[in-house]
Amino acid sequence: MIYALAWYIQDFLWVLGTGRVVVPEIFLLVLLFLSLRHPSRGVEILWAGFLGGILWDLRWVGFPGLSSLFYVVTILMSRWAWFSLPVSGRTAPVFGAILWAAFFPVSVVRIFMGGARGLGIFTTYFLQQSYLLPLVLFTSLIYGWRLKNPDA
């Protein structure tokens, strides 16, 4: 349910901002957050990412397999990096850093697929970062809060 909701929110914002704003990857953010929070739900999250990516490509991108490939690879790499760390090293700042790094490939693909060239690449990148960083920061804060309050 949470996957469908995240996908729908991203789709809704995409429709709303068509041609004007670059919409953040809310779906991927939720997948990454859940995949790093729940070690045992990897397969389920991977499938959600794969199917969500295919659906996204069919709806918007026009290259079926592109988003799903990026989603699956990003989730796999993030989980690998995160769970390779000792438990004591899985802090909120590291969580945020992995999350932020995970968005980089997708951000670059979205910039180029959006048609940005030359200096426009930097403009779009900084625009993306302007809302991506607050989102990452917010998610990290939630993670930090959940670490301190495991029963909440």
Add this chain to the structure above:
Amino acid sequence: MTEKHLGKEWIHGLLMIIASLLFLAAAPRKDVFRGAVDLVGEILRYPEYPAVALQRGAKRVSFWFADKSALKERLDILEEENTRLRLAWSVGSASHLKQELDRFYGYARVTLREPLSWWSEVRINKGTSDGVFFGAPVLHNGYLVGRVSSSEENYSWVELITSSSLMIPVVIEETRDLGVVAGDGEGGLWLLYVPEGRLFSEGMTVSTAMVSEALPPGIPVGRLSSETRNSGSAYLAWRVIPGAGLTQLYALEIFGETPPGGGREGRSR
């Protein structure tokens, strides 16, 4: 995370990557996915409807603001154009009025009225060559507005009745009481030197009195107002409402003016 769990996850991941690559490889063949793309679009049309409606609303609002801005710009341009046209029309109208006034013999056109001496004097375009002489009464709509204070060949200065230095002997027509009218320099006109206790009523006519030769008697000046002020000693000053429109003076009539080369010789100061 257990090794078994991790291994299973990697296998799933690799399968998905391979599937994604296969999809990507087939992506250039549009006809393969066309049906799926259409189906997804059709299904999502309903949940996406609120976003579409919101977007349309936002677009409409944005267009409205853009239209309003364009209209405002157009209005500014039209207003500016209107001001220019009005100015051009006023210039044309003023020159027409000047020609009209110049055609009427006996009327002098006001050529200067300085703001600092607005209530004291005006310059007219007739002088001694037109038979205008010093001291001649000047009328507007049949009411006294002042006297010629100096006259040159082609122009004269007229001291207005609202000037504080011009004192005109007058009579109240209804009671035959004598007094003097003088201005306060600020547009007000007062009947002075009337003993206290005289019973005047509002609306009584004030006309020139036969005191000097230069100023014929019976030229109407204005009407009494009910406003009074104590001017000291045993006199009460009454406000006089001038009959002439002193705020807007364009053409004046010189009383006793003679045609150029006519009988009366102009006296100048």
